[in-house]
Amino acid sequence: MTTLLDIRELNIEANGKKLVSDLSFTIAAGERLGLIGESGSGKSLTALAAIGLLPEGLQASGSVILDNRQVIGARDRDLVPLRGTAAAVIFQEPLTALDPLMKIGQQVGNAVKRRAKRDGGPTDKASIQREVLALLDQVALPDPYRISAAWPHEISGGQRQRAAIAMALACKPKLLIADEPTTALDVTTQAEILALLGKLVRERDMALLFISHDLPVVAGAVERVVVMQHGRVVETGAVSTVFDQPEHAYTQSLVAAARAFDDALEIAR
Amino acid sequence: MTDTATVIASPEGRKRRSWTFMIGAVIVGLHIVIGLLTLIWTPFDPAAMSGGRLEAASLTHLAGTDRLGRDLFSLIMIGSRIALIVGTGAIIIGGLIGMTIGLLAAFASKTLDDVLAAGLDILIAFPTLLLAMLIVASSDGASLWTAIVAIGIANSAIVARLTRILAKRVLSMDYITASRISGTSWLGVVTIHVLPNIWPTLLVNLALQFGLAVIAEASLSYLGLGTPPPNASWGRLLQEAQGTVYSAPLGAIAPGIALVSLVIGINLLADGLRDIADPTRRSRR
Numbered sequence: 001m002t003t004l005l006d007i008r009e010l011n012i013e014a015n016g017k018k019l020v021s022d023l024s025f026t027i028a029a030g031e032r033l034g035l036i037g038e039s040g041s042g043k044s045l046t047a048l049a050a051i052g053l054l055p056e057g058l059q060a061s062g063s064v065i066l067d068n069r070q071v072i073g074a075r076d077r078d079l080v081p082l083r084g085t086a087a088a089v090i091f092q093e094p095l096t097a098l099d100p101l102m103k104i105g106q107q108v109g110n111a112v113k114r115r116a117k118r119d120g121g122p123t124d125k126a127s128i129q130r131e132v133l134a135l136l137d138q139v140a141l142p143d144p145y146r147i148s149a150a151w152p153h154e155i156s157g158g159q160r161q162r163a164a165i166a167m168a169l170a171c172k173p174k175l176l177i178a179d180e181p182t183t184a185l186d187v188t189t190q191a192e193i194l195a196l197l198g199k200l201v202r203e204r205d206m207a208l209l210f211i212s213h214d215l216p217v218v219a220g221a222v223e224r225v226v227v228m229q230h231g232r233v234v235e236t237g238a239v240s241t242v243f244d245q246p247e248h249a250y251t252q253s254l255v256a257a258a259r260a261f262d263d264a265l266e267i268a269r
Numbered sequence: 270m271t272d273t274a275t276v277i278a279s280p281e282g283r284k285r286r287s288w289t290f291m292i293g294a295v296i297v298g299l300h301i302v303i304g305l306l307t308l309i310w311t312p313f314d315p316a317a318m319s320g321g322r323l324e325a326a327s328l329t330h331l332a333g334t335d336r337l338g339r340d341l342f343s344l345i346m347i348g349s350r351i352a353l354i355v356g357t358g359a360i361i362i363g364g365l366i367g368m369t370i371g372l373l374a375a376f377a378s379k380t381l382d383d384v385l386a387a388g389l390d391i392l393i394a395f396p397t398l399l400l401a402m403l404i405v406a407s408s409d410g411a412s413l414w415t416a417i418v419a420i421g422i423a424n425s426a427i428v429a430r431l432t433r434i435l436a437k438r439v440l441s442m443d444y445i446t447a448s449r450i451s452g453t454s455w456l457g458v459v460t461i462h463v464l465p466n467i468w469p470t471l472l473v474n475l476a477l478q479f480g481l482a483v484i485a486e487a488s489l490s491y492l493g494l495g496t497p498p499p500n501a502s503w504g505r506l507l508q509e510a511q512g513t514v515y516s517a518p519l520g521a522i523a524p525g526i527a528l529v530s531l532v533i534g535i536n537l538l539a540d541g542l543r544d545i546a547d548p549t550r551r552s553r554r
Contacts, residue, residue, distance in 0.1 A: 053446055056379070084452040091443040099444045101465045107444075110461065111451045118452070164447070171451050 003065075004029045004175050004207050005050060005087075010062040010072075012045050012054065012231075019058070020045055020231040029174060032201060032208040034218035034239070036254070037228035043211045046228075047177050050209070051087050052079045067174060084114065084171035092180040094160035098152040104163050105148025108132045111170035135166040140196055158189035162196070169200065175207040176200075182217060194221055215258040219243055227251050290541020296534025304350035313340035315347055315501060323517040332523040335506075336513055341520060344501035345527050351413070351502045352483045352531060355495075358417035359482040360475050363424025368471070370425070371432025372459065375440060386433070392426035397485050401494050416495045420485045424478050431474055435467035469543060476539030480532045487528055503528045 005027040012020040020042040027033050035043050049060045052071040064071040067086035071079065091097040099107055109132050116123045116131075129148075136144035139162040152160055161181060168176060178197060182190040198221060201208045212218045218225060218239070225242050227235040227250065234248040246252040312331070313319040318338035319330070326333045332341040374385040401419035405411045439445065439462065448458060489495040490504030498505075503524040510520030 048446075051450060053449060080452050080454060083450045087450070089447065089450050091447065093443060097443040097447055099442075099448075099462050099466065102462075110448075110453075114452050167447065167451065 002029050003027070004031075004067060005209070006063070006065040007046070007050065008063040008065075010046065010049060010060065010064060012042065012049060013059050013061075014057060018231060020049075023062075023228075023231070023233055025226050025233070025236065027175065027207050027209060030205050030207055031224070032210065032222040034222035034225040035209060035211045035228065036213065036215065036218055036225055038213055041228045042231040043213075043228060044179050047089065047179050047209065047211055050177065051083055051089065052076070053083075081118070084111075084173060085118065086173060087175040087177055088168035088171045088173035089177045089179060090161070090164055090168050090181045092183050094157055094164055094184060095152070097164045098160055098167075100152055102152075103148070104136075104150055104152065104155070105129070105132050108135055108148070108163065108166050108170055111167045115171050131170075132166075135170055136163070138169070138200070139163070139166045140192075141166070158185055158193065161185060161189075161193055165193075165196070165200070169204075172204075173206065175209060177209045177211070179211045180213070183212070183214070190217070197221065215243070215254055227254070287541065289537045290545065293534050293537030293539070293541055296530055297538055300349045300353060300531050300534065303346050304353050307343075307347045307350050311340075311343035311346055313343045315339060315343040323513060323520070325517075326519055333517065333519045335509060335520055336517075341506070341523055344506055345503070345524050347501045348503040348506060348524060348527060349531070351496050351500055352486055352528070354413065355416050355420065355486040356479045356482040356535075359420035359424055359485075360479050362418065362421025363428050363478060363482075364475055366422070366425035367428025368432050369429075371429040372436055372463070374429070374433040375436035375463075376455065382433075386430075389426050389430050389433075392422075393430065395423075397423040398488065398492065398494070401489050405494050411489075411494050411497055413496045413500070416486055416489050419489070419494075420482045423485070424482060427478065428471070428474065432467060432471060435470055436463050439463050439466045473539050473543040476535060476542055480535040480539070483528065483532055483535070 003026050007026070008024045010020060010023040011018065023042070023046060025033070035046065037043050045054065045058070048054050050064055050066060050071065052064075052074060054060055060072050062072065066082060069082055069086075071082075098104070102110075109128050112128050112131050112135070113123055115121070116128065121127075132148055133144045136147055141147050141159060141162050147155060147159065147163070152163075155163070161184075165181075176197075181197065182193050185193060194217060197208070197210075200206070208222065210218060210221050222239060224237065225235075225239055226233055227242065227248065229250045235242060235246065235251045242251060243255055246255050316339070319340045320334045320338050322334065322336055322338050324330055324334040324338075330340050330342065332345060335341055335344070370385060370389070374382050374389075377385065397420060400423055401415065404419045404422075405415045408415055440458075445458060445462060448462060453461065486495055486502065487504035487507070490502035491508045493505075493508075495504055496502045506524040507521055507528075510517070510524070514521050
């Protein structure tokens, strides 16, 4: 299998303070990788660095090769064609991930149009509209026609996240980065979105970088995990190995905490 | 929020809101019609003596005459035109300069942003009247244009500061990152996301600035820094009526009412505009 994302010795600094240090991992095409760690451990920064969209004031060093291209130190203009084709991102907060002043259909349509221009496909209104409706249908949104004509504030949080996923899919990326895509949602919606993501990734043979602090969620979504603490990788391996026989003390405490939570629910029942 | 609540709430909210917009539109529309009318017709020649000095209101002279015997109503009608021209000119200048600088600052590096922000603060602290005097002093004298430019520049600082902060807030949103990831250029981000999102607030602000520009124009004319005669400005009418305010109060009251009505009309219009321009507000009500 070819390597899609190759991160080597990535360091991210802000004003001399190290936020991520010596981080390395790779994702092969079609592979599903989980990035676990508590809030502030540098998970999301790693994801943004992978596509060259770190916020101003943060410096990255090391090497990030996305789809055979070096991202670190590259000019923004050179990264534009890479974004979307190589990787697309789904964000934590579905409300801020959609432009409040643009109808759902138009937002997804814009992404479809850019993709069509890139690939030389048809960009006329009718075919874009058709593809938008197909995408909304694929992310299991009920009544795609109504949703595509709705404003973001008119649909529910779970529906918004589905629309955001449709936008990411519209780019036909090789790698889908999901940055805590279910954290802002209630538990039942969470399960639905996870099942949907799993299905879409398998169907379209995309690679998945799944970022979360929630162990059970990650366990169901990926094959391999990287555990981060204070900006460093503390453990990495297959999901089953890491969760059954955690080696690092931090991973052990995470697994223990998740178990304790499960047990508490058991007792309550 | 459920869909049914949205559907039920919106028509009522829109109807209630549209009243302020309608009243504002009627008042401003009246001023516009009168202003246009003065280009071809006024009841009397505004520069000629058409009656006795300081006549009271009558059917011939609806607002009486001034101390030179000129028809006050004709002068006030021309004042509408001057106020609207200065207001429009000032917000066009202020809007263009302000939005450009504001967007530039929002996208600029931290150093340039700080410099621009400091510059704007200085400009805002600078009194409009002082600025107008400087511009008048550095040109051939007071004219319609010096008033427009002075008020426009003063406006631009306020518009720029607002644009900068609004654009910064939009730029920090995830949907900007999402759009960038799907391959939109910076220029695309501005036109597709930033401008539509800051436009409702900006438009309302520009409308309110219009009202302030009308008042600023009256102040400048009052001090003799505005439109010179024969073009009547409300500010100058007020100033001329000052000496005879006890014997002929109408000379001050009539242009005062004209000024206040236009500003109130613009403010009502601005309030109504906000709800029309912003779809999230429209259906949340």
